[in-house]
Amino acid sequence: MLSTLLLRVDPRRAGAVVERNVLVHRRGWIVLLSGFFEPFLYLLALGIGLGHLVGSVPAPGGGTVPYPVFVAPAMLAVQAMNAALTETTFNVFGKLKYMRLYDAVLATPVTPTELALGEIGWCLARSGLYSAAFLGVMAVLGLTPSWWAVLAWPAALLIGFAFAALGMALTTFLRSWQDFDYVVVIMMVMFMFAGTFTPLSAYPAWVRPLVELTPLYHGVALTRSLTTGSPDLGALGHVAYLVVCVVLGLWIAARRMARLLLT
Amino acid sequence: MATTVRAVPRGRAAHVLAYHLVGYRRTWRATVFSSFLLPVIYLAGIGLGVGGYVDRGHHLGVAYLSFLAPGVLATTALTIGVEESTYRVFSQFEWDRTYEAMLATPLRVVDLLLGQLAFVVFRALVAVVVFLAVMAAFGTVHSPWAVAVVPVGGLIALACAAPTFAFTATQSSAQGFSVLQRFAVIPVQLFSGVFFPVSQLPAPVRPLAYLSPLWHGVELCRGLTLGTLHPWPALGHLAYLAVWAGVGFALAARTFRRRLVV
Amino acid sequence: MGGDGYLISATGLVKRFGDFTAVAGIDLGVRRGEAFGFLGPNGAGKSSTMRMIGCVSPPSEGRLSILGLDAASHGPQIRARLGVVPQQDSLDVELTVLENLTIYARYFGIPRAVAQRRAAELLDFVQLADRAGDRVEPLSGGMKRRLTIARSLVNEPELVLLDEPTTGLDPQARHLVWERLYRLKQRGVTLVLTTHYMDEAEQLCDRLVVMDGGRIVAEGSPSALIARFSTREVVELRFDLADLDGARGRDIADTLTGLADRVEVLPDRLLLYTADGDATVTAVTDRGVEPMSVLVRRSSLEDVFLRLTGRTLVD
Numbered sequence: 001m002l003s004t005l006l007l008r009v010d011p012r013r014a015g016a017v018v019e020r021n022v023l024v025h026r027r028g029w030i031v032l033l034s035g036f037f038e039p040f041l042y043l044l045a046l047g048i049g050l051g052h053l054v055g056s057v058p059a060p061g062g063g064t065v066p067y068p069v070f071v072a073p074a075m076l077a078v079q080a081m082n083a084a085l086t087e088t089t090f091n092v093f094g095k096l097k098y099m100r101l102y103d104a105v106l107a108t109p110v111t112p113t114e115l116a117l118g119e120i121g122w123c124l125a126r127s128g129l130y131s132a133a134f135l136g137v138m139a140v141l142g143l144t145p146s147w148w149a150v151l152a153w154p155a156a157l158l159i160g161f162a163f164a165a166l167g168m169a170l171t172t173f174l175r176s177w178q179d180f181d182y183v184v185v186i187m188m189v190m191f192m193f194a195g196t197f198t199p200l201s202a203y204p205a206w207v208r209p210l211v212e213l214t215p216l217y218h219g220v221a222l223t224r225s226l227t228t229g230s231p232d233l234g235a236l237g238h239v240a241y242l243v244v245c246v247v248l249g250l251w252i253a254a255r256r257m258a259r260l261l262l263t
Numbered sequence: 264m265a266t267t268v269r270a271v272p273r274g275r276a277a278h279v280l281a282y283h284l285v286g287y288r289r290t291w292r293a294t295v296f297s298s299f300l301l302p303v304i305y306l307a308g309i310g311l312g313v314g315g316y317v318d319r320g321h322h323l324g325v326a327y328l329s330f331l332a333p334g335v336l337a338t339t340a341l342t343i344g345v346e347e348s349t350y351r352v353f354s355q356f357e358w359d360r361t362y363e364a365m366l367a368t369p370l371r372v373v374d375l376l377l378g379q380l381a382f383v384v385f386r387a388l389v390a391v392v393v394f395l396a397v398m399a400a401f402g403t404v405h406s407p408w409a410v411a412v413v414p415v416g417g418l419i420a421l422a423c424a425a426p427t428f429a430f431t432a433t434q435s436s437a438q439g440f441s442v443l444q445r446f447a448v449i450p451v452q453l454f455s456g457v458f459f460p461v462s463q464l465p466a467p468v469r470p471l472a473y474l475s476p477l478w479h480g481v482e483l484c485r486g487l488t489l490g491t492l493h494p495w496p497a498l499g500h501l502a503y504l505a506v507w508a509g510v511g512f513a514l515a516a517r518t519f520r521r522r523l524v525v
Numbered sequence: 526m527g528g529d530g531y532l533i534s535a536t537g538l539v540k541r542f543g544d545f546t547a548v549a550g551i552d553l554g555v556r557r558g559e560a561f562g563f564l565g566p567n568g569a570g571k572s573s574t575m576r577m578i579g580c581v582s583p584p585s586e587g588r589l590s591i592l593g594l595d596a597a598s599h600g601p602q603i604r605a606r607l608g609v610v611p612q613q614d615s616l617d618v619e620l621t622v623l624e625n626l627t628i629y630a631r632y633f634g635i636p637r638a639v640a641q642r643r644a645a646e647l648l649d650f651v652q653l654a655d656r657a658g659d660r661v662e663p664l665s666g667g668m669k670r671r672l673t674i675a676r677s678l679v680n681e682p683e684l685v686l687l688d689e690p691t692t693g694l695d696p697q698a699r700h701l702v703w704e705r706l707y708r709l710k711q712r713g714v715t716l717v718l719t720t721h722y723m724d725e726a727e728q729l730c731d732r733l734v735v736m737d738g739g740r741i742v743a744e745g746s747p748s749a750l751i752a753r754f755s756t757r758e759v760v761e762l763r764f765d766l767a768d769l770d771g772a773r774g775r776d777i778a779d780t781l782t783g784l785a786d787r788v789e790v791l792p793d794r795l796l797l798y799t800a801d802g803d804a805t806v807t808a809v810t811d812r813g814v815e816p817m818s819v820l821v822r823r824s825s826l827e828d829v830f831l832r833l834t835g836r837t838l839v840d
């Protein structure tokens with residue numbers, strides 16, 4: 001079903017949706033720039049500042065690593081998630097419900113699937129830039145002990161893609177701005193408890209399966225295994241999980257967008 | 264020229280406060296998330312999770328959770344102070360135009376400000392009381408002085424809200440708020456000694472932390488809940504916060520007047 | 526083109542929203558180059574029909590073919606050749622006036638250079654060239670409407686759907702829009718529009734349908750409709766509001782029976798439908814009825830509308 005949806009996609013039309021966003025953000029560049037800034041602050045405070053108190057923690061491949069090396073790849077994943085979710089929930093909701101933007105777009109040959117892909121594409125372009133910059137800073141600060149870290153960039157893109165697709169799907173279920181409190185709580189809970197700040201082993205045994213259920217956990221585990229240089233077969237499992245999120249999110253988003261807008 | 268100075272009816276700011284309280288009866292549910300649930304998530308996520316590793320090193324002299332909790336409490340007061348003074352105030356200028364409507368009555372600009380700031384303080388007080396109960400449940404309250412964090416929380420909110428009111432009055436679009444959030448609020452939250460002592464910061468940037476009103480708030484709250492506060496530093500911190508509140512109010516009065524009385 | 530020679534052809538078209546039926550089975554045929562109008566009171570189902578034709582609202586029942594293609598399965602291909610002016614402006618408030626046109630063109634896959642050129646031409650066409658770099662939000666209602674019309678033309682459509690194109694415009698702006706639409710028609714573009722203005726329908730439409738309660742209640746050219754549902758002339762008798770109150774209004778109407786083909790009692794006036802207005806006025810005064818003012822005029826679509834829907838158009 002999804003494949004038939006995707007086969008009919010005209011990339012030029014999805015591209016036009018991206019183009020629109022680029023045009024709008026050319027004027028709001030300072031907001032764009034501030035998106036670069038935020039994850040560095042978290043890295044400095046919660047990785048390096050707090051890291052002095054923490055010392056070393058168990059590394060994914062065995063042994064221990066200094067805390068900043070442990071937290072930095074998680075921040076990379078969190079940044080990809082945040083960029084994707086804010087764009088596809090808050091911004092898309094505004095366009096959907098308040099600006100009537102999509103009513104106008106769907107009166108053209110653009111289909112709901114192309115619209116969803118366009119919004120996600122823009123989101124990825126943006127978060128891809130952020131991730132590259134962040135990874136660069138990590139390297140400069142000596143937080144990427146392995147050359148595998150290069151692959152953390154496509155990994156961050158995949159994380160962004162997964163959350164963008166899930167975010168689009170989620171947005172179609174939101175009724176009012178009030179519902180965004182739930183979105184914020186979901187983001188916050190994942191940020192805090194998806195293995196971002198502590199290894200999975202630090203959680204009580206009964207919590208671990210819950211943690212492993214969250215997409216962010218798989219994102220964090222993937223980037224962390226790459227930047228610390230210990231990817232194994234488990235990494236492929238994380239990739240598979242994220243790909244499933246992409247497919248599921250896209251499928252739901254395209255169907256629900258059509259239901260909501262083509263009434 | 265003869266001018267008649269009419270007696271100013273008293274308690275007009277109280278009417279403004281009442282207006283905001285009535286509105287709050289409808290919207291309080293939504294604030295439960297940001298002012299209660301999120302701080303608890305922070306406390307549990309970092310305090311419990313990372314705390315286990317921190318406590319191995321005995322750097323702080325107290326359990327990390329007890330160190331962190333009063334910091335999160337002060338941060339909550341700051342967050343409410345800023346949150347209530349950005350979009351909410353902006354929408355009353357631009358979208359709902361409530362200020363315009365209020366000024367068409369005998370209310371003066373200072374009445375609007377006093378009334379609405381009182382409402383912000385009220386919201387902070389509620390959140391701080393609830394959070395203090397959560398702290399007690401986590402076993403992080405070590406001194407009866409801890410009850411004093413309630414008024415301190417109100418003062419922190421005021422010290423952050425007043426200057427933010429002034430900032431908001433100068434904005435022509437809502438875009439400035441995400442910039443404020445990212446370039447001012449988040450750095451302040453992260454580097455004011457909430458998560459780690461300011462002494463961990465490199466010496467050249469440490470004075471910046473001392474400038475932040477949140478650092479003074481955190482020092483007060485932490486001293487109170489741990490029972491380690493000394494009177495002289497405490498007075499200094501209080502005075503510094505009071506200066507922020509006072510100067511902020513004066514600026515807010517100016518910028519509000521400039522925007523509304525044209 | 527459909528085999529039946531129609532650009533739009535619909536049979537048994539139904540639109541339901543939940544249990545509510547907004548369009549209750551209509552048949553339509555619009556020919557190439559024609560200007561076709563929908564008239565009808567609020568809630569008649571005009572916009573619902575327009576949205577189905579625009580392929581943004583799947584019909585609940587019936588067959589709909591546009592430009593010879595099936596609407597249900599060829600939405601994107603059809604929309605590529607349509608221009609749409611929705612009832613509510615849906616301009617992109619984050620873009621400038623010019624960008625609204627260029628980006629919209631990109632949604633059709635039109636190359637950037639072509640988009641730029643057409644956008645500039647269209648801004649001239651709707652007299653907004655001097656606002657090209659401005660934000661959309663501060664434009665006046667009429668300017669936004671003109672911009673929306675310009676936007677609907679960026680893909681050089683064969684068929685333009687206009688849902689109340691001139692509602693809310695001042696007379697000058699309305700005439701400008703009419704003139705522009707007339708030029709489009711001369712170029713061979715097919716126009717389908719809805720309107721609440723009878724003069725607009727008479728000016729622009731070759732053929733129109735009157736809708737009420739989701740059904741088509743009459744169809745034809747403006748003059749044919751007037752000939753069929755009204756008389757040649759109408760006498761309007763204006764009274765003091767109190768005089769037409771309830772029973773007294775009917776008394777006056779009773780006094781006048783036989784003088785006209787039909788008498789319509791409105792809140793502030795009586796309408797007498799008759800072939801010879803002046804003769805009727807004389808007869809009225811003979812019967813001793815003394816209105817505040819008397820007006821004899823030719824029948825208009827307004828009268829057809831009143832007859833068919835029992836409502837005036839101005840609400």
Ligand SMILES: Nc1ncnc2c1ncn2[C@@H]1O[C@H](COP(=O)(O)OP(=O)(O)OP(=O)(O)O)[C@@H](O)[C@H]1O
Pocket residue numbers: 263542545546547565566567568569570571572573574612
């Ligand atoms: N999305 C929708 N969901 C539910 N009901 C709808 C929807 N769209 C239209 N309707 C209903 O369908 C009926 C016809 O609406 P429509 O907009 O087609 O009328 P219209 O003839 O365009 O009226 P107007 O002259 O006021 O624009 C109305 O009763 C309206 O409430």
Ligand SMILES: [Mg+2]
Pocket residue numbers: 571572573612688
């Ligand atoms: Mg309508």
